[in-house]
Amino acid sequence: MPKILPATGGDVVEVILADHRWFEEALRELRDVESDRAAVLADLATVLIAHAEAEETKVYPALQRKNAIDAEEVEHSEHEHDEGNDALLDLMEVEDTASEEFSEKLHELSEALTHHLDEEERDVLNPARTDVSDETRHTLGGVFADERARLIGSGCGDIKNVRKLVKKAHAG
Incomplete structure (x- = not known):
């Protein structure tokens, strides 16, 4: 099972890409009927x-x-995050991980997440590589890693928080 990666900073593009690869590995684990799907899903969330x-x-x-x-x-990426959160919540609400x-629901999450990762890598991360200085990307990598760590420490993947985020997104 992929363990939660500590984001330690560095180039923000590379830090984000490391998470993207981790998401893909977590999805592979969730497809495996012999894995601890509940634990993997909790980490993924x-x-x-x-x-x-x-x-x-x-x-x-x-x-x-x-x-x-x-x-x-920005608006498009945030919308795709909302769609991913919807699919994540739908999967989290399934009681029987062998069903x-x-x-x-895993297929729906996988489709939404894979689509978003592809678009973000092409349309957000590539411009970050070419249009933002190395120094700024490294500073931003540290800021991103710190915020990510703070959120992980807050229990942000709890189903109650995911429900709150989904409700907020639907309210507009």
Whole structure:
């Protein structure tokens, strides 16, 4: 089972990509009927929520200020985070991890998450590589890692918090 990676800073692009690869590994673990699906899902929920919230509060605004991404890209990425949170909550609410329903909801989460990772790597991280200085990316990597760690420590992946985030997103 992939253990929660401590984000230690460095280039924000590389820190985010490390989480993306971790998400892919966690999804593979969740597909395995012999894995501890409940434990993997709990870790995935924690890292996914912390990652998205840290991006929205620390990374996207900084990249927008540097003109690496525009408001439309920020809005699109935040919308995809909301869609991922919906799919995550649907999966978390399935009681039987060995059920067909769990497999179906896992597929929906996997589709939403994979789509988002692909778009973010192309449309957010590539401009960050080319339009933002190394120094700024390293500073931002530390800020992102600190916020991610704070959120993980707060228990952000708890189902009650995920429900609250989903409700907030649906309220507009």
